[in-house]
Amino acid sequence: MNGKGNSxxxxxEKPFLKALAGxxxxxxxxxxxxxxxxxxxxxxxxxxxxxxxxxxCYTPELATEVTLQPIRRYGFDAAILFSDIxxxxxxxxxxVTFVEGEGPKLAPIRSAAEAxxxxxxxxxxxxxxxxxxxxxxxxxxxxxxxxxxxxxxxxTVACYMVEGGGSRDFTEVKRFAYxxxxxxxxxxxxxxxxxxxxxxxxxxxxxxxxxLFDTWAGVLPDDAFAAYVTEPAxxxxxxxxxxxxxxxxxxxxxxxxxxxxxxxxxxxxxxxSIDVAVDLDWAAKTLQPKGAVQGNLDPQRLLxxxxxxxxxxxxxxxxxxxxxFIFNLGHGVIKETPPEHVEALVERVRGR
Ligand code: CP3
Numbered sequence: 001m002n003g004k005g006n007s008x009x010x011x012x013e014k015p016f017l018k019a020l021a022g023x024x025x026x027x028x029x030x031x032x033x034x035x036x037x038x039x040x041x042x043x044x045x046x047x048x049x050x051x052x053x054x055x056x057c058y059t060p061e062l063a064t065e066v067t068l069q070p071i072r073r074y075g076f077d078a079a080i081l082f083s084d085i086x087x088x089x090x091x092x093x094x095x096v097t098f099v100e101g102e103g104p105k106l107a108p109i110r111s112a113a114e115a116x117x118x119x120x121x122x123x124x125x126x127x128x129x130x131x132x133x134x135x136x137x138x139x140x141x142x143x144x145x146x147x148x149x150x151x152x153x154x155x156t157v158a159c160y161m162v163e164g165g166g167s168r169d170f171t172e173v174k175r176f177a178y179x180x181x182x183x184x185x186x187x188x189x190x191x192x193x194x195x196x197x198x199x200x201x202x203x204x205x206x207x208x209x210x211x212l213f214d215t216w217a218g219v220l221p222d223d224a225f226a227a228y229v230t231e232p233a234x235x236x237x238x239x240x241x242x243x244x245x246x247x248x249x250x251x252x253x254x255x256x257x258x259x260x261x262x263x264x265x266x267x268x269x270x271x272x273s274i275d276v277a278v279d280l281d282w283a284a285k286t287l288q289p290k291g292a293v294q295g296n297l298d299p300q301r302l303l304x305x306x307x308x309x310x311x312x313x314x315x316x317x318x319x320x321x322x323x324x325f326i327f328n329l330g331h332g333v334i335k336e337t338p339p340e341h342v343e344a345l346v347e348r349v350r351g352r
Pocket of ligand 1 (some may be wrong): 032033034035037038047081082084085086104213
């Protein structure tokens with residue numbers, strides 16, 4: 001780790017940002033979703049020193065360290081801020097806890113009255129430790145490494161807020177959206193406002209690019225996808241760009257299928273992160289002419305490793321070689337993944 005620069009000129013030399021600016025490359029930039037996390041022994045060591053997961057997110061010194069761990073090990077082209085999408089509901093006034101082995105828990109919001117308890121006014125104050133982490137990571141990253149800030153997209157965050165945690169079938173959040181669309185829209189609107197503020201503050205602290213995670217976009221029919229996925233993303237991109245016109249943004253409407261094309265057309269993002277099910281040739285033909293493509297190795301390939309991993313990585317590299325492309329997974333690194341498999345993947349992608 002040497003340089004400390006973050007000027008626009010230096011930024012333009014980062015391979016990750018070049019891809020988002022529309023440039024193709026023989027050696028595509030790479031990073032992995034959930035590259036910081038439980039598959040790394042050095043992450044588990046730090047995680048063991050805090051009582052809860054959110055404490056890690058809200059302690060800048062520790063969050064900085066775990067953000068940098070995968071960069072030191074693998075030299076990825078981008079670091080992603082270590083935090084979580086659920087810090088936003090926590091800051092809106094709906095307390096979030098992470099129960100060991102069970103995932104996130106929230107007291108669910110399912111009525112107009114409960115929706116009114118939320119406020120986007122406190123984002124900057126309550127999430128100050130996150131912005132401090134961004135600043136501290138930025139000062140420690142090599143010049144050629146980009147720093148990605150992120151947020152959950154309104155639909156996905158609302159899924160956790162209304163369900164009160166993870167879900168299989170999204171019964172409660174769909175019931176709320178379909179039975180009382182006006183109050184549900186209030187929840188989406190407060191998330192749009194809070195997310196714009198949250199992302200702007202990350203840019204102001206030193207993030208070079210932003211990613212919007214819409215993990216559960218794929219469970220919606222097309223009309224609801226337009227209302228709760230595409231339209232909020234369009235508003236967030238426009239709201240962030242009103243303050244920071246040049247900030248590159250990636251959208252990840254996971255499971256969107258052919259909806260990826262409309263999302264890319266209508267939201268104003270510079271690129272999309274595609275999930276494992278997206279057809280490679282379709283994406284190269286339909287998406288790459290309009291923006292950068294990021295993806296989409298099956299995380300399970302990385303877990304298994306070996307020749308199958310190499311072959312799967314090669315297919316992706318070949319399919320996207322003619323346009324702007326960022327090598328990544330189609331979803332996050334699985335926690336049982338051997339770190340040596342990640343090493344092998346980096347060599348495969350870099351060695352070409
Ligand atoms: O390396 C990175 O990608 C940066 C950090 C990051 C985390 N979560 C850390 C984390 C990012 C970008 C996220 C995003 C996130 N969080 C998403 C969207 C992307 C996706 O994976 O679909 C979602 C849906 C969440 C919500 C969330 N956070 C859940 C459901 C859980 C519990 C499930 C689990 O894996 O245990 C988390 C916890 C979480 N977020 C962990 C990490 C490293 C594990 C918690 C721990 O260490 O105890």
